[in-house]
Amino acid sequence: MVEDTADLLSNALGKPDTVAPSGRPQPVQKTAYLITFNPRIPSEGNKGLIEVMGWKNPEELAAQYIADLREVSGGYANYSVVKRDVVDSFPAKVDGFVYDPDKFVVSWHSKGKDGGGFHTPDWNRLPQIGGAIQYYSPD
Numbered sequence: 208m209v210e211d212t213a214d215l216l217s218n219a220l221g222k223p224d225t226v227a228p229s230g231r232p233q234p235v236q237k238t239a240y241l242i243t244f245n246p247r248i249p250s251e252g253n254k255g256l257i258e259v260m261g262w263k264n265p266e267e268l269a270a271q272y273i274a275d276l277r278e279v280s281g282g283y284a285n286y287s288v289v290k291r292d293v294v295d296s297f298p299a300k301v302d303g304f305v306y307d308p309d310k311f312v313v314s315w316h317s318k319g320k321d322g323g324g325f326h327t328p329d330w331n332r333l334p335q336i337g338g339a340i341q342y343y344s345p346d
Contacts, residue, residue, distance in 0.1 A: 209276065214265070226309070227309040228250055229261075231281075231283075232283060233240065234282055234283050234284075234285055235283065235284060236285050236286075236287070237284070237285065237286050237287075238286070238287055238289040239269075239273075239286050239287070239288050239289065240288070240289070240290045240291075240292075241265065241266075241269050241288045241290070241291045241292070241293065242291075242292050242294060243257075243265045243291070243292070243293045244256075244294045244296065244297055244298055245257050245265075245293050245294065245295070246294075246295055246296050246306075246311075247295055248308045248309060248312055249308065249309055250309045250312070254310065256312075259312060260312075260315065266291075270286060272316060273286045273287070273288075278341060295312065298329065298331045299333065300328060300329065300330065300331055301328055301330055304326050306326065
């Protein structure tokens with residue numbers, strides 16, 4: 208199982224430049240940029256969306272995901288987060304739509320009922336967010 212996962216990751220991460228004497232690829236080091244979209248919700252005392260929704264801490268989730276990748280790849284995939292930003296907004300959808308924070312919470316809780324539906328199309332193009340985002344450090 209570990210060999211299959213390592214082969215899968217090897218294909219996804221690119222072919223290794225070097226191979227260890229064991230015939231296994233040398234471990235790779237990759238870096239990641241962690242962007243956490245956590246808009247403040249005015250109707251909830253300007254608490255961040257993550258706190259309002261009771262969601263898991265993104266830092267802890269990222270650390271666990273990195274550890275899981277390292278484990279299932281048999282030590283081949285080694286990631287480290289080298290830059291972190293918290294963004295006080297939602298990313299724009301492909302058509303330019305951006306959620307209002309309070310309306311997003313209403314939509315989430317109503318599950319699309321009572322006029323609280325979600326926007327369609329529901330995908331983003333993260334490279335387009337560029338300089339249009341405002342960053343803040345959580346308290």
